[in-house]
Amino acid sequence: MFVIGMHGPEIASTVRAGQFVNLGWSPGPLLRRPFSVYRSDGEHIEVVLNAVGTGTAQLLGMDIGEHVSCLGPLGRGFEIRPGIRTAVLISGGLGVAPMPLAARDARQAGAHVTWVHGARTAVELCSETEGDEVIWATDDGTEGSRGTVVAAAPQAEVVLACGPNRMLAAVAERWPEAQVAVETYMGCGTGVCLGCAVPLKRGGYDRACREGPVYRAADIDWGALPSHLSYAVTR
Ligand SMILES: Cc1cc2nc3c(=O)[nH]c(=O)nc-3n(C[C@H](O)[C@H](O)[C@H](O)COP(=O)(O)OP(=O)(O)OC[C@H]3O[C@@H](n4cnc5c(N)ncnc54)[C@H](O)[C@@H]3O)c2cc1C
Ligand code: FES
Structure with missing residues (x-):
């Protein structure tokens, strides 16, 4: 399992557990690839993945500093109410x-x-x-x-x-x-x-x-x- 970190304060500061980002890059696949947000520190987000196909292999082959277009946070995350025991x-x-x-x-x-x-x-x-x-x-x-x-x-x-x-x-x-x-x-x-x-x-x-x-x-x-x-x- 590999972890990729990205600088993205807008996403990192608002993301909720269970939401995901849709990643695109160039040259890359026609369609973006979705990944759950793994961690966030308010400035950066991380995603975890393995190489299972073309897109994930390309992502894992990127060098530090390369740019990825990151759409998110997307979807509806977990509902976690205050006061649960x-x-x-x-x-x-x-x-x-x-x-x-x-x-x-x-x-x-x-x-x-x-x-x-x-x-x-x-x-x-x-x-x-x-x-x-x-x-x-x-x-x-x-x-x-x-x-x-x-x-x-x-x-x-x-x-x-x-x-x-x-x-x-x-x-x-x-x-x-x-x-x-x-x-x-x-x-x-x-x-x-x-x-x-x-x-x-x-x-x-x-x-x-x-x-x-x-x-x-x-x-x-x-x-x-x-x-x-x-x-x-x-x-
Ligand atoms: C909401 C959401 C969150 C996700 N979060 C993560 C994550 O945190 N980490 C992670 O590694 N993956 C996650 N995935 C799956 C990830 O999007 C796929 O692994 C990725 O799109 C595969 O791209 P690829 O180009 O490497 O594979 P492709 O070359 O497109 O396909 C390779 C193989 O993977 C299969 N595949 C393609 N898409 C998916 C998919 N969505 N689910 C299962 N099998 C698929 C194909 O059938 C094919 O057998 C998530 C998917 C969704 C919908
Ligand atoms: S991925 Fe296009 S409608 Fe959900």
């Missing part, structure tokens, strides 16, 4: 991306934060987790508890999750009121192209880039959302 953050693979900001906001809201992070195997775990309590889970038991993050997570007043859509569907079964950040393919990132359709339980579709990417888990028609969108962390 307990929050559980559940992340799988690169689903760690929105969680440092979620941990920050949940702590500021007064919550005791438990971060449950999982991967297929120990080398795919992200070690940058933080919180009052951190729980690891791996499918093969090489680190933390053997099994899924959903099984390893304790009950809490607020559940925030990000990861492969298959994992989020399991979160929805256990916590219908959880807030989940979903991944879709995206085009414009601004609500125009309809390339980011999310099927809803009540029928019809939402645009992940405008009404999402964070949803109430029970609102999504998980059977109709592609479950193959997922990346593992490698370090």
Whole structure:
């Protein structure tokens, strides 16, 4: 997993956990690429990624000082009300991306934060987790508890999750009121192209880039959302 930092005070000072930026560069792909904001210090933002295709490989090949056009903050982030007592953050693979900001906001809201992070195997775990309590889970038991993050997570007043859509569907079964950040393919990132359709339980579709990417888990028609969108962390 790699971290890219960018100077962008307008975005860094307003971004909320779960929101994303749409990155473009030249020469680069025709369409911008969306990334959750990982960290922000008010002046700079960071995103995390692995090289999975042309765009991410080009981003990781850039030199310090090169310019990236950064559109954001985009989408609707996690709703974290003041006064909550307990929050559980559940992340799988690169689903760690929105969680440092979620941990920050949940702590500021007064919550005791438990971060449950999982991967297929120990080398795919992200070690940058933080919180009052951190729980690891791996499918093969090489680190933390053997099994899924959903099984390893304790009950809490607020559940925030990000990861492969298959994992989020399991979160929805256990916590219908959880807030989940979903991944879709995206085009414009601004609500125009309809390339980011999310099927809803009540029928019809939402645009992940405008009404999402964070949803109430029970609102999504998980059977109709592609479950193959997922990346593992490698370090
Ligand atoms: C709201 C949002 C937040 C995201 N946050 C992050 C993040 O923090 N870190 C991160 O690494 N990635 C994130 N992604 C996914 C990221 O946008 C894709 O990895 C990226 O667009 C791939 O670009 P590429 O040119 O490297 O791959 P391409 O060459 O376009 O495709 C390579 C492979 O990746 C698959 N792919 C393309 N787009 C996606 C996607 N959105 N989800 C899953 N698979 C895809 C393709 O099917 C293909 O198999 C996010 C996506 C969304 C919608
Ligand atoms: S990405 Fe174009 S409408 Fe959402």
